[in-house]
Every structure is written in structure tokens, then in C-alpha cells.
Amino acid sequence: MEKILTIGMAHFSDYHGVYFTIQDIIKELIFNDRRDLLSKIEFVVVENNPESKHATFVKDLSNKHSGLVRVVDLVGSQGTSCTRNKVIEEARGKFVLVMDCHVLLCPVVKTIEKLIEFANYNDKSNDLYCGPLVYDSGKSFYTHFNDEWDGGMWGRWGTAWTCVCEAYNFSVINDGNNECEFVELASQERVKQCKYCDREFPKLPFGGHEKNLKSQGYERVGLDSKEKPFEVFAQGLGLFLTRKNAWLGFNKDQSGFGGEECYINEKYRKAGRKTFCLPFLRWLHRFGRPEGVQYGVSTEQKMINYILEFKEIGLDPQPIKDHFITKLNAPQELFDETWNKDTAKEDPDTAILKEKIEFLQQQLANLSGKKCCKK
Numbered sequence: 528m529e530k531i532l533t534i535g536m537a538h539f540s541d542y543h544g545v546y547f548t549i550q551d552i553i554k555e556l557i558f559n560d561r562r563d564l565l566s567k568i569e570f571v572v573v574e575n576n577p578e579s580k581h582a583t584f585v586k587d588l589s590n591k592h593s594g595l596v597r598v599v600d601l602v603g604s605q606g607t608s609c610t611r612n613k614v615i616e617e618a619r620g621k622f623v624l625v626m627d628c629h630v631l632l633c634p635v636v637k638t639i640e641k642l643i644e645f646a647n648y649n650d651k652s653n654d655l656y657c658g659p660l661v662y663d664s665g666k667s668f669y670t671h672f673n674d675e676w677d678g679g680m681w682g683r684w685g686t687a688w689t690c691v692c693e694a695y696n697f698s699v700i701n702d703g704n705n706e707c708e709f710v711e712l713a714s715q716e717r718v719k720q721c722k723y724c725d726r727e728f729p730k731l732p733f734g735g736h737e738k739n740l741k742s743q744g745y746e747r748v749g750l751d752s753k754e755k756p757f758e759v760f761a762q763g764l765g766l767f768l769t770r771k772n773a774w775l776g777f778n779k780d781q782s783g784f785g786g787e788e789c790y791i792n793e794k795y796r797k798a799g800r801k802t803f804c805l806p807f808l809r810w811l812h813r814f815g816r817p818e819g820v821q822y823g824v825s826t827e828q829k830m831i832n833y834i835l836e837f838k839e840i841g842l843d844p845q846p847i848k849d850h851f852i853t854k855l856n857a858p859q860e861l862f863d864e865t866w867n868k869d870t871a872k873e874d875p876d877t878a879i880l881k882e883k884i885e886f887l888q889q890q891l892a893n894l895s896g897k898k899c900c901k902k
Contacts (some may be wrong), residue, residue, distance in 0.1 A: 528566050532639075532644050533771070535571040536628040537610030540583040544629030544813065545572060546588060549596060555635035564639050570596040571617050572628070573610045577602060607764075607784055608777035608832070615774045622646040622772070627765045629813040633661050637752075640805045642768070653773040654801045655792065656764035659749050660684070665811075670749040670804050671759035672789060673700050674715035676850040679829045681789040682761050687712055687748035687804070688740060692724035696748055696757055699740075701733040713758040713801070738815025750809040759804045761792035766810045775800075778836050784824045786832025794840050805860030830857050834865045 534552065538545055549570055572589070574582050577600040589596040599617050601610055615623050624642065632638045661670035672682030685698045689811055697718065702708040707762040709718050709728045720727045731739050737747075748757060764787055777787055792802045828833040837844050844866060851857040 530620040531567040531622065531643050533569050533571055533614075533618035533623045534626060535573070535611075535614030535618055536626050536627050536630075537564050537573050537575060537607060537614060538582070538585060539575045539605070539610075540579050540581040541628050542584040542588075544627070545585050548626060548630055549588065549592075550701055551631055552635055552639065553592065553595070556639065558870045559636045561636055561640070564636070564643060565595075567643055568639065569619060571574075571614055572596065572598045573613045573617070574598050574600045575605055575610050577631070604782065605643065606782045608787055609779075611764075611787075612777050612779070613642075615776075617771065617773060618771050621650060621771060622768060623766075623771050624768050625766070626810070627812065631764050633665075633809040633811055638807060638809070641752075643806075645805070645894035646770075650770070652770050653879035654803055655795050656756075656803050656805050656808070657759070658766060658768075658810055660763060660765070661809050661811045663811070663814075668690040668750055668809065670762075671698065671712070671763040672763060673698055673710065674760055674789070675700060676846060676854075679826050679849075679851070679855060681833065681846070682763065684763070686737075687757065687759065688745050690721040690724060691726060691744040691749045692721060693746075694723040695721045697721075697728075699733070699736055705733045707731045707733050707736050713760055715760045749804055749806045752809065753808040756803040756805050758801050761789040761802060762804065763812075764788055765812045766808070768805070768808065770774055778832070778839050780835050781832045783832065786829045786836065790833065790836040790840070793837075793842065797840055826851065826855055827861055829858055830862065831865050834862065836865070846877040 534549075536545065536548065547573075553565065556562065570586055570592070576582055579893060586598050589598045597617070599613065601613050611625055614625055622642070622645075657672045661668055667688065669684040670687040671685055673685040675683040677683045683700075686702065687696055687698060689696050696712040698710050698712050698715075700708050700710055707728075707730070710716060711718055711722070718728070728863070729739070729743060741747075748754065757860075776796060777791060777793070781787070795802060830847060833847050833851075836842075836845065837847060848862060852859055852862060
């Protein structure tokens with residue numbers, strides 16, 4: 528049977544995460560008598576540490592689910608970008624749900640059902656999709672990332688709100704003085720009033736602003752799984768959804784852990800595409816690591832990755848300098864060396880045009896079995 532959805536994850540010495548992420552989905556579909564859904568999905572694990580004991584156990588799990596779970600070794604390159612790119616490259620489904628190997632869907636059966644339905648009705652979509660991150664307590668959600676820098680990462684968790692008129696979505700950030708600043712949800716433009724009804728946003732302290740906003744008639748967006756999708760600036764990459772043939776790809780020169788956040792969403796915007804939050808696509812992420820992560824996490828490597836990305840799509844590097852050099856004390860020399868290094872940089876519009884050409888070539892290849900022209 529043709530696969531509609533590939534659920535893929537990168538793996539580096541975290542068998543516990545792979546086991547519970549995959550088994551949670553499979554057992555819920557089996558014991559809720561939804562083998563019909565199970566027959567429409569596949570699992571792909573890209574193994575980035577094939578010689579480890581964890582990798583041996585992951586492959587044993589794959590053997591127990593023969594034909595349902597595939598393990599693909601990736602050697603020669605290490606990092607979150609190359610492994611996620613490989614997940615999508617190897618996928619046989621029309622859509623690919625890329626998850627960290629320690630993420631749980633909330634709830635499982637309804638979410639898979641909605642994903643299959645969504646894929647069938649959006650088979651020409653070129654946009655990128657995400658969902659609300661569920662707090663560990665299960666009581667609230669983060670719907671997106673705001674355009675802020677924190678802890679070596681571009682993006683800070685935020686919650687979507689809608690105006691009293693219910694026609695304009697926004698988010699709230701801390702202005703640095705513990706006062707609320709309001710931003711448009713998708714563009715992150717600073718705003719002082721609703722662009723639909725002209726209602727001025729209240730002046731509030733950042734602490735406790737949720738209660739104050741609700742008391743004035745503003746409502747959160749995305750907490751009800753039945754709500755319509757809405758555009759956001761970005762979201763954490765612990766889970767995202769793309770149509771396989773529409774994927775624009777992470778920068779191929781990146782390595783190591785981190786540095787992709789918000790960049791990939793900006794790459795989509797520059798290509799005339801968008802990022803949408805799907806309220807039904809709720810996920811829980813295990814952040815706690817009592818034994819620590821098993822791969823190197825370097826502030827310097829994250830900075831290098833962001834530099835490569837900003838060069839690729841033509842962004843001003845000043846935010847990278849402000850965060851990594853000024854706040855995190857990364858070496859100025861490393862920034863200068865990386866930024867000035869000749870990486871055969873091409874005009875960002877040309878790079879995006881090439882991505883579109885490759886996408887069209889893939890579409891033609893799917894129809895005719897061969898490309899229309901030589902590269």
C-alpha cells in the first residue's frame with residue numbers, strides 16, 4: 528500500500544527516546560483498532576552513530592517491526608541538519624513528519640488520523656507546518672517561536688493571542704524592562720494596536736500579562752485542536768511537517784547540534800512560502816537528560832551554523848554578533864573568519880530560484896520518470 532505519511536527521526540545514542548516515540552504510536556494504533564492508519568505510515572530512523580550500542584538496539588527494534596520501521600545509517604557527516612535532510616530524502620510518504628526521537632504526540636490516534644486527512648487534502652502544499660508544544664504539566668502550550676535570541680538559539684517560545692475583535696493574531700514579548708511589547712504573529716512587526724479594529728493594546732507588566740489580557744477580552748489561539756491553522760513566524764524544530772517534494776532543505780554545510788531554528792522558516796518566506804501552526808498537531812518533548820546528551824553541543828558551532836545560514840539566504844549578521852559575541856562571549860575572530868570565508872556564495876534570489884527549479888524538476892520526474900533538462 529502507498530504510504531501517505533513518513534514519521535522520521537534523527538538518532539544519536541538515544542535508544543530510549545526512539546523506543547518510546549515509535550512504540551507509543553504503534554501500540555496506540557494497534558490497541559485502538561486503527562491498523563488502517565498504521566498501514567498508511569512508515570517510520571524512518573537516520574542513525575548518526577552506527578557503531579554505538581544504542582544503534583544496535585534501534586536496529587533490533589526495526590527488525591521486530593519488519594517493513595514498518597527502517598533504519599538508515601548516515602556516516603561521514605554528523606549533526607541535526609544533515610540527519611533531518613536525510614530523513615526527508617529517504618521518506619517514501621507524500622508528507623514527512625520529522626520528530627526528535629524523544630517526542631510524543633498528544634493524543635496519538637486522533638493526531639495521526641488528522642495528519643493523514645491533512646496530507647490527502649493538501650497534496651500540493653509548499654508550506655511548512657508545526658504544532659503547539661505541550662508543557663510537561665499538560666496544562667498549557669507554546670504555539671510558536673518569537674523573533675528573539677536566547678541561549679544560543681534564534682527563537683523564544685511564545686503563545687498566540689487574538690484581539691477582542693477576533694480578526695487579528697499577535698504575540699507578547701518582554702521589552703527588556705519587564706513591560707509587554709506586542710508583535711504581529713507572522714511578521715513579528717512591533718505593533719501598538721490591532722490592525723483590523725484599531726483597538727490599542729494595553730500597557731501591562733510582562734509578569735502576569737496572560738491574566739490581564741484575558742480579563743480585557745483577549746483570547747489565546749491554538750489551544751483548541753479544532754481551530755483552523757494560522758500563520759506563525761517559526762516554531763521549535765522538535766517536530767515539523769513538510770510535503771516531501773516541497774522541502775527546501777537545511778544548509779548542507781552545517782554540522783553539529785543546533786542552529787537551524789527560525790532560519791528554515793525565513794528561507795521558506797524568502798521563497799514565497801509560509802509556516803503554519805496546526806492546532807491539532809500537539810506534541811510533548813522530553814527536555815530532561817539526567818545523563819546528559821551524548822553528542823557535543825558547542826556555542827561556537829551553533830554560531831558557525833547561523834553564519835552559514837545567514838550568508839545563504841542574505842540576512843544581516845548583526846543579530847548573530849549581538850547574541851553570540853556580546854552576550855555569550857564567542858570569539859570575534861571565529862565570526863570574522865567564518866563570515867569572510869569564501870563559500871562560493873551566490874545571490875540569495877538565485878539560490879531560491881534554483882530550489883524552485885529543482886522542485887519543478889522533481890515534479891516532472893514523478894510524472895514522466897525523467898527530468899526535463901540537464902542541470
